[in-house]
Amino acid sequence: MVIASQKIEEVSFLTKNILDVQDLSVEVSGKRILNNVNLQIPRGEVHILFGPNGSGKSSLIMTLLGFPAYKVVSGRIMFKGRDITDLPTDERVKMGISVAFQNPPAIRGVKLGGILRYLLPNEEKLNDLLARVNFPPDFLNRDINLGFSGGEIKKSEILQVLAQGGDLIVLDEPDSGVDVENLRVLGTVINEMLRDRSALIITHLGVILQYIDADMAHVMMDGSIVCSGSPLKILGQILNEGYRWCEKCQRAKTLRCEL
Amino acid sequence: MSASKDAALRAINKPAALGPDLDISQYSRQPKNWEPCPISSLPEDIIRRALEVGVLPEQESRSATFFQIDHSVIFEAVQEVFEGKIEIMSAKEALEKYDWLKDYWWKVISVDTDKYTALAELAWDQGYFIRILEDQKVTIPLQACLFISTDNLNQNVHNIVIAEPGSEAQIITGCTLHSSVQRGLHVGITEFYVKEDAKITFTMIHNWAQKFDSRPRSGAIIEDNGVFVSNYMCFKPLKSLQMYPVAYCRGVNSRARFNTIIYGTGNSYIDVGSKIVLQNEGCRGEIISRVIATDKAQVYARGFLQGEHSNTKAHLECRGLLLSDEATIHAIPELMAKAQGAELSHEAAVGKIAEEQIQYLMARGFSRSEAEALIVRGFMDVSIFGLPKDLERELQKIVDITTERAL
Numbered sequence: 001m002v003i004a005s006q007k008i009e010e011v012s013f014l015t016k017n018i019l020d021v022q023d024l025s026v027e028v029s030g031k032r033i034l035n036n037v038n039l040q041i042p043r044g045e046v047h048i049l050f051g052p053n054g055s056g057k058s059s060l061i062m063t064l065l066g067f068p069a070y071k072v073v074s075g076r077i078m079f080k081g082r083d084i085t086d087l088p089t090d091e092r093v094k095m096g097i098s099v100a101f102q103n104p105p106a107i108r109g110v111k112l113g114g115i116l117r118y119l120l121p122n123e124e125k126l127n128d129l130l131a132r133v134n135f136p137p138d139f140l141n142r143d144i145n146l147g148f149s150g151g152e153i154k155k156s157e158i159l160q161v162l163a164q165g166g167d168l169i170v171l172d173e174p175d176s177g178v179d180v181e182n183l184r185v186l187g188t189v190i191n192e193m194l195r196d197r198s199a200l201i202i203t204h205l206g207v208i209l210q211y212i213d214a215d216m217a218h219v220m221m222d223g224s225i226v227c228s229g230s231p232l233k234i235l236g237q238i239l240n241e242g243y244r245w246c247e248k249c250q251r252a253k254t255l256r257c258e259l
Numbered sequence: 260m261s262a263s264k265d266a267a268l269r270a271i272n273k274p275a276a277l278g279p280d281l282d283i284s285q286y287s288r289q290p291k292n293w294e295p296c297p298i299s300s301l302p303e304d305i306i307r308r309a310l311e312v313g314v315l316p317e318q319e320s321r322s323a324t325f326f327q328i329d330h331s332v333i334f335e336a337v338q339e340v341f342e343g344k345i346e347i348m349s350a351k352e353a354l355e356k357y358d359w360l361k362d363y364w365w366k367v368i369s370v371d372t373d374k375y376t377a378l379a380e381l382a383w384d385q386g387y388f389i390r391i392l393e394d395q396k397v398t399i400p401l402q403a404c405l406f407i408s409t410d411n412l413n414q415n416v417h418n419i420v421i422a423e424p425g426s427e428a429q430i431i432t433g434c435t436l437h438s439s440v441q442r443g444l445h446v447g448i449t450e451f452y453v454k455e456d457a458k459i460t461f462t463m464i465h466n467w468a469q470k471f472d473s474r475p476r477s478g479a480i481i482e483d484n485g486v487f488v489s490n491y492m493c494f495k496p497l498k499s500l501q502m503y504p505v506a507y508c509r510g511v512n513s514r515a516r517f518n519t520i521i522y523g524t525g526n527s528y529i530d531v532g533s534k535i536v537l538q539n540e541g542c543r544g545e546i547i548s549r550v551i552a553t554d555k556a557q558v559y560a561r562g563f564l565q566g567e568h569s570n571t572k573a574h575l576e577c578r579g580l581l582l583s584d585e586a587t588i589h590a591i592p593e594l595m596a597k598a599q600g601a602e603l604s605h606e607a608a609v610g611k612i613a614e615e616q617i618q619y620l621m622a623r624g625f626s627r628s629e630a631e632a633l634i635v636r637g638f639m640d641v642s643i644f645g646l647p648k649d650l651e652r653e654l655q656k657i658v659d660i661t662t663e664r665a666l
Contacts, residue, residue, distance in 0.1 A: 067618050068614075089618060089621035090621045090626050090627070093622055107616045107620075107637055108578075109638055109642075109643075110620075110633055115620075115623055160623060164624065
């Protein structure tokens with residue numbers, strides 16, 4: 001066991017990419033939702049994932065986490081140089097993937113504080129995190145996500161990711177449904193969090209880009225990544241022309257899966 | 260022969276309206292004989308079992324204690340600082356002491372309800388009398404333990420709880436048995452009288468054995484502005500349990516609340532309900548139950564709200580979590596309005612653990628079994644019962660120990 005884990009460490013040291021998704025195709029209930037996805041995130045880089053509703057962005061995250069409904073039919077996911085395609089969720093997470101969900105489920109009787117204390121047993125550090133996202137301490141006694149407002153869900157998710165730590169931070173729409181004031185708080189916290197870390201961030205309108213520096217952006221259409229490039233340039237195009245701009249793109253046409 | 264004996268004799272073969280019918284002649288009426296003694300000098304294993312149902316050996320943590328083993332009362336005492344504020348003694352002693360007590364005897368529950376109430380009249384084995392005196396607010400809980408030390412014993416207790424006007428108290432009753440006891444029948448009659456402006460929080464915890472039968476019969480009458488809160492918890496397997504306690508909100512603005520947590524395991528047959536009857540202006544009622552069924556347990560979760568007066572309101576919430584395909588949860592919520600302006604509502608939901616919830620927790624690093632345990636424990640969160648903080652902590656501890664063992 002010890003030798004094996006040393007080997008993994010060794011390999012992970014050598015790999016340039018913290019995440020390397022190779023030719024990944026995924027089905028849910030027999031329906032293809034991701035098609036030959038290739039995505040490399042080098043260590044220390046922050047990547048943005050754009051795409052219209054239903055294009056497969058969140059599905060990619062669920063597949064990265066290994067949720068059982070998402071069946072990998074071909075390709076593989078390399079994390080820190082190790083093939084994690086068949087690992088259970090909790091093992092992937094322990095290797096260093098931290099995800100902030102877009103629509104997390106409410107769980108009655110399971111307290112936000114209970115989860116946070118499991119992730120970060122140091123009460124002092126936890127209180128510090130709470131202060132940073134401007135969360136009142138009595139929020140810890142709330143049932144997780146039960147009756148949370150949109151903004152509270154975002155804050156609670158970021159808080160959990162902060163407590164969890166990890167080397168690859170994945171944020172699914174951290175900026176949607178958040179008011180201006182809270183957006184500033186979250187943006188600042190996320191920016192600090194991403195220092196020296198790698199990240200994959202899904203955003204619709206790119207509001208979060210006002211607060212963070214991203215290295216690369218990708219556009220997902222119909223389950224494939226059809227375009228990659230400068231985040232601000234791609235965002236500009238999307239804001240100006242919408243995703244029609246991608247549909248017109250010759251390169252994107254050849255890459256798109258025909259389902 | 261008294262009228263109640265007469266009625267009992269006529270009802271002794273009358274099956275209960277619900278639950279499997281038991282042959283009451285199959286149980287023994289030969290108890291072990293126990294001499295009075297302090298609880299701390301009881302055998303270690305009895306103390307431990309009592310602790311599991313919330314009964315503490317240290318007298319200073321409780322304002323008063325009643326302890327009965329089989330048919331013998333072995334301890335009854337009020338802590339010195341609470342003397343003159345509360346009374347606790349065996350019901351037999353109380354009936355001899357207070358002539359007026361007969362006006363409280365079989366007045367909420369009918370002696371001829373079924374063979375079990377009849378049995379408690381014809382073969383009566385003590386039980387407790389608790390009285391909180393007028394305007395006394397007792398901050399530390401009273402406790403009572405009904406213990407069975409003899410295999411296949413039949414124990415029939417009749418308890419009376421009177422909260423005089425303006426009084427307040429919490430009572431914890433633990434019913435359990437020695438680890439050598441497998442079979443038996445416990446019948447517990449409890450009649451509550453919550454008078455004007457009084458408040459009683461009554462918590463009953465049951466730990467029985469796989470071949471054991473239990474038939475509690477409880478009822479409460481609540482006068483003007485009175486509050487009755489009943490908490491019931493049953494976590495260990497048993498052969499059969501059937502009860503359907505009822506609270507009559509008789510006075511203006513009187514309130515009743517039933518909180519129930521059932522963890523059905525093994526081959527248990529559990530049929531537990533709660534009923535609230537709203538009989539006057541401004542009455543309020545609430546029934547909350549949480550039922551988990553695993554292995555081959557069969558659990559009926561009933562609830563009945565009856566509105567007999569205008570400007571009354573009550574809600575029933577029943578949630579069931581099924582952890583095995585061989586187990587059953589049958590939720591039966593009922594509402595009956597007999598007066599315009601009685602607002603009654605219910606919500607009931609039965610299902611398995613949502614896979615989405617498990618995955619979410621696994622994405623936080625919990626293993627699948629840890630995630631399931633967390634969800635089950637959360638399902639039995641006692642903080643929704645709105646209890647005093649100390650009591651809430653005590654009950655949560657009991658829940659936690661049980662879930663830890665079970666999962």
